[in-house]
Amino acid sequence: MKHLVILGxxxxxxxxxxxxxxxxxxxxWRISIIDERTEHHYQPGYLFLPFDIYEPSDIIKSIQEFIPKGIHFINEKIDKIVPTSNTILLANKEAIDYDxxxxxxxxxxxxxxxxxMKGELWxxxxxxxxxxxxxxxxxxxxxTWEGGKMLIHITEMPIKCPVAPLEFAFLADSFFKNKHMRDKVEITYVTPLSGAFTKPKATEALEHLLTEKNINIVSDFAIESVDNDTKAIRDYGGREIPFDLLVTVPTNKGDAVIERSGLGDELNFVPTHKATLQSKDHKNIFVIGDASNIPASxxxxxxxxxxxxxxxxxVRFIKDEPLQEEFDGHANCFIETGNGKALLIDFNYSHEPVExxxxxxxxxxxxxxxxxxMNHMGKMAFRWIYWNMLLKGTHIPFVSTTMSESGKHF
Amino acid sequence: MEKTIAGKTITVNEEGYLTNFSQWDRSVAEELAKEAELTLTPRHWDVIAYLQDEHKKDSPLSIRKVGKSGVVDIKEFYALFPNAPLKTATKIAGIPKPASCI
Known part of the structure; x- marks a missing residue:
């Protein structure tokens, strides 16, 4: 009997x-999935929790609820991947072989x-x-916050859901307006990028929204340190921005198990072929989602x-057939813009988001x-889709795997 | 678009990055540096050589990676190419602007 193992x-x-x-x-084939956690979190929901739009119970379910019967769930910490012997070592010293x-x-x-950053003010x-x-x-x-200077800040790219900090800025604007205290809050968006987003047409649209909502933008800011005494962030070029409340997206890294196993790049992301999703170093290892280093969101x-x-x-790998070089970097993201509205962007490796x-x-x-x-309703409906369709691997009707170019104004 | 610089015609994109590395040489780099109000010192050249090397290897560039290269630390990188060091340095080095993953 052969063994396919999924980590995470x-x-x-x-x-x-x-x-x-x-x-x-x-x-x-038998299939095992290993994860030390017992809860599955709907991560897009973290954006709504600070504004009391979602409650914890909207976000958290049991991890096992979504693992199909017939798949062996191993609830244990992973110590190391040993690709030379095709073995996973668990923290409890057990060794698991994989094909x-x-x-x-x-x-x-x-x-x-x-x-x-993780100082006394954390x-x-x-x-x-x-x-x-x-x-x-x-x-x-x-x-209970009474207002002041709020910074919404990105440390360095890449980060999960690169539009989330922008959404946070838009939702913060609405939140303070609804509390009749928008005039007491100065919101500044601080980014290491040259603009609000990395793709030109979306940047233009998003910067327009930031201006409209009276949100300042500071770009090309590469943070060096957070000063806990003076309450300011400082960049390598010597710029300083004071804050009363800093909402930051820290550096994102791959899991520590990748580093322990010597399988990652300088941020612990696994070098992966961007069209086939096969690991660049080991033919029988594949990588999905945030763990890879592919240039997609x-x-x-x-x-x-x-x-x-x-x-x-x-399936092709098992049959010894050539892999399909089909993944095009397709991403489809709703961007909450506050006041019950949202934007939608659809893009891939070669096409930027357009109207x-x-x-x-x-x-x-x-x-x-x-x-x-309507876009906002799409975003809200997405939580249901996530729990009921996406995790179960159900194809979402009318949304193709590779990006469609029709109906778009390139 | 085409541009004449250091007595040579070079092709650049709308942001001023060379689109054909074979048109790059040290005099082109010196002129591009002038446009960015910089005078190139031996330390600048060390960084430029490193960036070109990494680009040849198809290895994606980031400020973090440059800082860990052993060639220059982030502080010095900023001192050499102020404000947006990676963007300025790659432009002078004649290689494409690094695509930040999104």
Missing amino acids: AGTGGTMMANHLQHELNKDE ILIIATGAKIAPEEIEG HKSVFDFYTFEGALHLRNKLR KAGSVAHFEAEILTENI GTFPFPGVGPLRLLKESR
Whole structure:
């Protein structure tokens, strides 16, 4: 009996378990999935927690609920991957052999990378919202905060969901307006990029929105340290920005197990072929989602599109057929813009987000790169889709795996 | 678009990055540096050579990576190419602007 092992039961790993359960011959293959956690978090929900839009119970479910029957769930910490012997070593000293390995260990924040970030003000005046704890502490702070200088800050790229900090800025603007205290809050968006986003047309649209909502933008800011005494962030060029409340997206890194196993780049992301999702160093290792170093967004929608192609490639790999070089970097993201509206962007490795209609060319009902209430409803409906369709590997109707060029204004 | 610099015609994109590395030489680099109000010192050349090397290897560039290269630390990188060091340095080195992953 051969063994396929999936490391990580988050979005990517759980989707692969569900897909492969249907595809692999049960007489020849057994499938195991390893994760030390017991909860599955809907990570896009962290954005809404600080503003009391979602509650913790909207975000958290049991990890096992989404792992299909017939798949062996190993609830244990992974110590190391040993690719030379095709073995996984667990923290409890158990060794597990694999024939095929799928790495889905994700990305995590690493605030300790920046001097002073995880200092005495951490989760008091300096917050992240990329962890459940961070988002919850921030919610408690915002409930009673009386205003001042708020910075929304990105440490360095790449980060999970690169639009989330922008959404946070837009939602903060609405939140303070609704509390009738917008005039007491100065919001500044601080980014290491040259503009609001990396793709020109989306940057233009998003910067327009920032201006409209009276949010300042400071670009090309590469942070060196957080000063806990003077409450300011400083960059390598010597610029200083004071804050009363710093909402930062710390450096994102691949899981520490990747570093322990010597499989990652300088940020612990696994070098991966960007069209086949096969590891560059080991033919029987594949990588899905945030754990890889491919130049696509680190987002659930990307993992979803990857999963369909990776499933096909695993089947081909087993049959000794050439892999399909099909993944095009497709991402599809709703961007909350506040006041019950949202934008939608759809893009891939070679096409930047543009205006148009989605998913039906010329019809919509969703509009690309334009604010609308319908887009916001799409974003809210997405939580249901995530729990009920996406994790289970159900194909989402009308949304193709590779990006469609029709209905778009290139 | 085409541009004449240091007595040579070079092709650049709308942001001023060379689109054909074979048109690059040290005099082109010196002129591009002048446009960025910089005078190149031996330390600048060390960094430029490193960036070109990495680009040849197809290895994606980031400020973090340059800082860990052993060629220059981030502080000095900023001192040599102020404000947006990676963007300025790659432009002078005649290689494409690094695509930040999104």
